[in-house]
Amino acid sequence: MSQKLQFAFKLEASQTDNKTSVIAITSITTEDDKKYTLSETDKYASRHIALTKTETYKRVRKSLNQRGQERTIWMTCTEEMIQAYFDEDNNLMFNDLYLKEEKKQTDIVESTQKKKGLLNLKNISERFMIEKFVCKFSNAKQWIEIFENECKRFEIEEDTTKIEILRLFLDKTCADWHSATLKTLKIEAGWSEWKNKFLDTFADKGWSSGMYAIFYKYKEGSLMEYAIRKEKLLLDMDENIGGKSLVTLIAAGLPEFIRNRIDPEKCETSTRLLHEISKCESLVNNKNFKIKKEEKDDNKKYSLGKKPCKTCQYLNKGNRYHPEQSCWFKKEGADNKRIGSNSVIEVNLSEETKNE
Missing domain, CATH: 1.10.1200 (Non-ribosomal Peptide Synthetase Peptidyl Carrier Protein; Chain A)
Incomplete structure (x- = not known):
């Protein structure tokens, strides 16, 4: 008479490498409804040579493709499996060690609807x-x-x-x-x-989180990290946001010279946009690449709706954001102003020549 065992399989992280997924055997149940567990070292399917040779196991392996997935399967034991899991008196064992039987009153039932004892919340x-x-x-x-x-x-x-x-x-x-x-x-x-x-x-009762998501821009580092972060912020803001709007808002936060290299016709979805962005990663991986502080300040001030001081612009002092009437360079009667102790600048406060 053939013997059957029910194996509970689960795809989980390897103990030696968290990035690697492995198949573990969480329990073995006999035909008389007795459930047994394996030791931590023996629970991985790779140690069960006789089991992994079967066609049933190969199908199980194909069925588990995401961590946390489980399958509970009855298997008719091959001669090799019988030798591996049973002693001469049909006691369940593995590697010549008898397995521990789980008592039903202490079973951890993952379906909380049926659970009456301890629930392992963690x-x-x-x-x-x-x-x-x-x-x-x-x-x-x-x-x-x-x-x-x-x-x-x-x-x-x-x-x-x-x-x-x-x-x-x-x-x-x-x-x-x-x-x-x-x-x-x-x-x-x-x-x-x-x-x-x-x-x-x-619950967000204001505009802050939405504004943060919309105006979030790339500053430095990985373009992909920026794009993924921006996509998450936008979806957190509105999970029903349109695909075209999502793509446009992600692209809007990219540096202009990166955005100009991406063909919008190829970016109908955010997935396609991320693919195109990844091609430009090398352009910002250079250690010398850095968005100038002035450009960052420009973006920040622009987003707040402020305009640069016209006096500073006229005198080629760069874009400075302060009230024009309090400009340091605009002092009545001060044609010459000393900076520090040595250098002197000449300030011309004459009005701009009108176009003739």
Whole structure:
């Protein structure tokens, strides 16, 4: 009679290299519904030679392409697998070591709808596809909607569990708000009350975050880092922003000489724009490349709607932003003005010659 085992597979980060994803075996279940776990060193599928030779495992490997994904599969054991996982009395083992059986009363059930015992919040939260909420620039309404969708994805429906997990996704300042709210509302208040208080506290009631996103510009460093950051800021501001508007606003923040090298006809989407921007990366990777401070100041003053002093412009003193009546160079009767101790400049305050 053939023997079957149920293997639970999960794609996770390697212990030796966080950038590398590996397949781990989180549990092995027998036909009589007994669940066993492997040691940390033996849980990786690469150590299970007999298992990895099967066609079933090859299909499992193709099915897991994102970290956190899981598959639970029944497999009919080959002769080689029987020798690897069973002793002569059908006890489950691996590498001549007997496996530890999980007791049902202490099982960690990832579906919180069925869970009645301990819920490993940290384990679940690590699988949420959401960044921490930072009150300075985050769109509170959009963020809380994403948080609720992640709760639905993991079947988290209990209000108290949502409130507990929420704390894990708040930066320090917002975490302090959570602690303070816990004293006033209490955890029994319900999710809807917590959500309303969260939005009342952090929802953007002004223009600051939107203006920051729109006027965010490249200054120095990587063009791609700028473009990705700008795209995120704009989507945080409005997740329904049009594709053309998104592309235009990202391009607007690029240096002009970079923007002039990019054909807008090739950039119908932000993905295509990022591809074109990456081609220009070498133009700013030169250590000597730096946007002049005056240009940065120009951009800053221009965005605030200020105009440079006409007297300073007329005297070729560059673009200086201050009230014209308080200009240092414009002093009545001062045709000569000493700067420092040695140099002297001549200031001509005559009016501009009219066009004839």
